[in-house]
Amino acid sequence: MSANDFSLQSLIRPEAAEPAFVFDGTLVSRVEFLARVEQTAAWLAAQGIGKGDVVAVWLVNRVEWIALLFAAARLGAIVAAVNTRYRSAEVAHLLKVSGAKLMVVEAAFRSIDFAAILADIAKDDVPALQQLAVVGADRIPAQWPCVRFDAFDAVHPPAPLAQGDVDRPVLLYTTSGTTKGPKLVAHSQRTLASHAVSIANALQLDPQRHSLLAMLPFCGTFGMTSLLGFIAAGATIHVLDAxxxxxxxxxxxxxxxxxxxxxxxxxxxxxxxxxxxxxxxxxxxxxxxxxxxxxxxxxxxxxxxxxxxxxxxxxxxxxxxxxxxxxxxxxxxxxxxxxxxxxxxxxxxxxxxxxxxxxxxxxxxxxxxxxxxxxxxxxxxxxxxxxxxxxxxxxxxxxxxxxxxxxxxxxxxxAGDAMRLGGFLVAPGEIEDELKSCPGVADAQVVAVDLKGQARCVAFVIAAAEPPQQEALTARLRERLAGYKVPARIYLVDAFPVTDSANGVKIQRARLRAMAMDRIATE
Incomplete structure (x- = not known):
């Protein structure tokens, strides 16, 4: 097999079903999509983007997002995916670590003020960023030069194509956020395309019979991988912008x-x-x-x-x-x-x-x-x-x-959530499920702490209409679980600390552990 067999372009099957995509009722055929990829590659080249350059994409799910990825692949450039939930510190971190020269950004979407977020980023903190390209407007107020992303309605000279670059980085995902800022996970055309084909084969997808509702954001691996798998299958994809x-x-x-x-x-x-x-x-x-x-x-x-x-x-x-x-x-x-x-x-x-x-x-x-x-x-x-x-x-x-x-x-x-209690690895969900089965418990989370040199677990409980008695909860758990799994403390809370990610809201177990230790210390 040649290297081109592992390119993103190789995923577009001529015998596939039509249309390729449906965006808010607008049909995009595979021929139309390939034309938009060519237009986008020419537009990127006109902006000075070439082999090895990084383009940050801060968009909701739209055809421009996919066209930018496929076009960057044709040029040997790299796309850095920016989560639309990100705010100024997170965006600045991604731009700095990736070294992005160009950012393609929404003009506005629902309640997100992209210009205000960018206004909080110091220009000196992201020295590589040279220009913003705005989708849906001529420009937005920003401290960088702005152009309109007009790839689909402007004519530019055809872009020179990079050959044999299927093993170079083409897409950067962010990992789940950490206190030090997320790392950037680099994938190549080969890793993306080969996995997309594996998905299409493993699920036995038929382009004439199967279709996908794409409701996850393209900026995360969950949304992008499912999208590419169905592109590889040649099936029709209905896309939600968010x-x-x-x-x-x-x-x-x-x-x-x-x-x-x-x-x-x-x-x-x-x-x-x-x-x-x-x-x-x-x-x-x-x-x-x-x-x-x-x-x-x-x-x-x-x-x-x-x-x-x-x-x-x-x-x-x-x-x-x-x-x-x-x-x-x-x-x-x-x-x-x-x-x-x-x-x-x-x-x-x-x-x-x-x-x-x-x-x-x-x-x-x-x-x-x-x-x-x-x-x-x-x-x-x-x-x-x-x-x-x-x-x-x-x-x-x-x-x-x-x-x-x-x-x-x-x-x-x-691994950070797994608890080794009494010499055994214990998943928090096992204890949480037992707590949630108790009268008066609406929800529960369990974390491990060091209590007088021993690994013990602590539970946080959100009460139902009739709050539970903590003694009764402990007694019930002692009846149903091994002793080392019974929480050393059970605390009632109004809500759990959470954080947003590309794929949904996640509970911050590290914060819960800190809360547990603080409460124990005050006792």
């Missing part, structure tokens, strides 16, 4: 959508808008990531209403939809995170976090992955890359899970 439950429900109901991917909260909101007993008869697979408490109950409700949820696993480093459950799994196994890798060439192993040895089937430890979808490394950060990759090329995921023994694996929790 998730809202009502338009998602309308598209699912009216367009015979067969596949969609999202968070548990997204599917919960969609189901809440309809009282039809089985509202989506054409849906085959809803792949979901569980971010919120109560996801098992959601999966059971969805199953009863004909919406089959499939557990997934992925990360920016190995891409989303790295693996998925199978239809033949029992319901309990199907909704668990993990499943079977999409690529037949992917390898998953589990390493005992204490002994450092590879763990046997059924034994929890850190998940390590080798796969064609693995990232190139952290952009401009060789030290972090070296720390994340084993000597034999496996990515250390930082996630805890176990091998099932049938070729599948189970994701249990983040």
């Amino acid at each position: 998730f809202e439950a009502a338009p998602a429900l309308k598209i699912l109901s009216e367009h015979r959508i067969t596949h969609s991917f999202g968070s548990d909260e997204m599917f919960r909101r969609i189901l809440a808008l309809t009282d039809a007993p089985r509202p989506f008869p054409h849906l085959e697979i809803c792949g979901f990531a569980a971010f919120q408490p109560g996801w098992r109950e959601l999966a059971a409700e969805a199953e009863a209403r004909g919406m089959s949820l499939f557990g997934l696993y992925g990360s920016s480093e190995v891409q989303a939809l790295f693996s998925i459950a199978r239809g033949g799994d029992t319901f309990a196994n199907r909704i668990e995170g993990g499943g079977w890798p999409m690529s037949p060439d992917a390898k998953v192993r589990v390493r005992d976090t204490e002994s450092g040895e590879l763990a046997a089937h059924g034994v929890s430890g850190e998940i390590e992955i080798s796969a064609p979808s693995r990232f190139l490394g952290y952009f401009n950060n060789p030290e972090a890359t070296g720390d994340a990759i084993t000597a034999d090329g496996f990515f250390r995921t930082g996630d805890i899970g176990r091998l099932r023994g049938d070729g599948a694996f189970v994701y249990e929790t983040r």
Whole structure:
């Protein structure tokens, strides 16, 4: 196979279904899309963008986003994906680390004031940034030169094409935010395109029969990977510019959508808008990531209403939809995170976090992955890359899970969230589910703390209408759980600290741990 067989351009299949995309009712054929890629490549070249240059893309889901990625690939340039939830400090960090020369930005979207966010960024903090290109307006108030993104309606000389660059960086994702700022995860055309083909093959996608509702943001691996997988399959893709439950429900109901991917909260909101007993008869697979408490109950409700949820696993480093459950799994196994890798060439192993040895089937430890979808490394950060990759090329995921023994694996929790209590690794969800089954408990989160030299867990509980008695909760847990799993403290709170990410709202367990230690200290 030639290098061009692994280019993003190779994903566009001439025999595919039409249209390729539907944006808010506007149809875009594959011929039209390819023309827009050519126009965008010429426009980027006219702005001085060439091989190795970085273009930051700060857009909602629109055809310009995809055209910019494919056009950058043709030029040998790199796209840095900017989360539309980001604000000034996060945007400045990404621009500085990536060294972006050009940023393509929305003029406005809903309540987001892009110009105000940019106004809070000191020009000296992002010295590489030379120009802004605005979609939807001639310019916005900013301290950088502005041009209108007019690639689709202006004529520029054809761009020179970069050849044989499928193994160079083409797309930079941000990892989940950290206190020091996110790292940039670099992927090549080969890693993106080969994984997209693996998804299309593993899901046995038929361009004439299958279609996707794309409701996740393209700036994250979850949204981009599912998009590229269905482009590779040649299937029609209905795109939401940003998730809202009502338009998602309308598209699912009216367009015979067969596949969609999202968070548990997204599917919960969609189901809440309809009282039809089985509202989506054409849906085959809803792949979901569980971010919120109560996801098992959601999966059971969805199953009863004909919406089959499939557990997934992925990360920016190995891409989303790295693996998925199978239809033949029992319901309990199907909704668990993990499943079977999409690529037949992917390898998953589990390493005992204490002994450092590879763990046997059924034994929890850190998940390590080798796969064609693995990232190139952290952009401009060789030290972090070296720390994340084993000597034999496996990515250390930082996630805890176990091998099932049938070729599948189970994701249990983040390594930072997993608790070693009484000599055993314990997933917080096990204790949280027990707490949520108690009268008076609306929601619960559990974290581990060091209490007088011992690892113990502490629970935070949001009360229902009738607040629970803490003594009663402890007594019930003692009846149902091993002693080392019973929380040393149970605190009532009004809400959990949360943070926004590209794929949804996540609970800040680090903040909960700090809250627990503060409360214990005052005692």
